[in-house]
Amino acid sequence: MRPLALLALLAVLAACGPPPWPGQSLVGYPGLREEVRRVYERDATERSYSCLRPRLLGIYRAEIVERDGDLMTVQVRYAWRDEVSDDDPPFVGCQGTGERAFVVDVSGEVARVVGMSGEQRLPPRG
Numbered sequence: 001m002r003p004l005a006l007l008a009l010l011a012v013l014a015a016c017g018p019p020p021w022p023g024q025s026l027v028g029y030p031g032l033r034e035e036v037r038r039v040y041e042r043d044a045t046e047r048s049y050s051c052l053r054p055r056l057l058g059i060y061r062a063e064i065v066e067r068d069g070d071l072m073t074v075q076v077r078y079a080w081r082d083e084v085s086d087d088d089p090p091f092v093g094c095q096g097t098g099e100r101a102f103v104v105d106v107s108g109e110v111a112r113v114v115g116m117s118g119e120q121r122l123p124p125r126g
Helices: 003-015 032-043
Strands: 055-068 071-081 095-105 112-116
Touching: 032 055, 032 071, 032 095, 032 112
Parallel strands: none
Antiparallel strands: 055 071, 071 095, 095 112
């Protein structure tokens, strides 16, 4: 997607108001939208590790693609922006859309993300 077209898309999304995070369901599970956001913002990187602190701006689509007992895989299409790592003119290099699979444990009272596909920061070594 061209940078100007992406900027226009993000401007339209921003005009729609803030994304409905807290308590909002995702694929029918209350609070899962916030849990996906939390894990993504904690662990994800984008653009071949050039954008190290992306923020999830919104989720366009989420679909359960697999179920296995108490685990399910949810494919999520989203918009992101990394204001920290963007060395280009503001918001040109470190922004975009993406798609990742999130593995979710639904065995407890609250759905919990236990895995995520795509580029990720390495956990600290101890």
